[in-house]
Amino acid sequence: MTMTRFALGPIDDFKTFPAEVLVDGIPYWLVRGEENRYKLLMALCPHAGGEVRWTGELFFCPLHFWTFDKQSGDCLNIRDERLVRKDVELQEGILYAIGDAY
Numbered sequence: 001m002t003m004t005r006f007a008l009g010p011i012d013d014f015k016t017f018p019a020e021v022l023v024d025g026i027p028y029w030l031v032r033g034e035e036n037r038y039k040l041l042m043a044l045c046p047h048a049g050g051e052v053r054w055t056g057e058l059f060f061c062p063l064h065f066w067t068f069d070k071q072s073g074d075c076l077n078i079r080d081e082r083l084v085r086k087d088v089e090l091q092e093g094i095l096y097a098i099g100d101a102y
Contacts, residue, residue, distance in 0.1 A: 008040075008088065008095040018054055018070070023086075023097055029054065030088065030095070033071045040097050041073040042084035052083065059083065 006023055008030065018029040020043070027043035029052070041059065043052045050063035058076065059068040067076045073083035086099040 004097075004099065006097040008097055011090060011093055011095055014095070027051065028086070028097075029059065031071060036090075038088035038090065038095060039073075040086040040088055041068070042086075044084075046075075046081055046083065047078075 008021055008023075014030060017032040018041075021028050021030050021040070023040070028040040029043050030038060030040055032038055041052075043059075044050070045052055045061035045063060045066055047061070047066055048063045050061040052059045052061050052068065054060075054070075058070050059073070060066075061068075066078065066081070068074065068083050069076060073085050075081035075083075086097045089096045089098055
């Protein structure tokens, strides 16, 4: 499996979180956690591929009403389900997605 590094952009471009980003045409949510740690959560539901939306408190798939934790992407309805996650690194003011090929 090929590991890749994809520049998301300067940290200063992201004013609010979660922020919507596209990585190779795939929608993700960029979230900021404790101690300013960042990660990407895929904005597609693992169940039926519905577009996951931000409600202001959690992520929500309107197809079957699954909800997901705003930091981890863990499903709050179905145990052992979660949004696809990608690590993010901040280097010299630029955010980079790190992980398997996108």
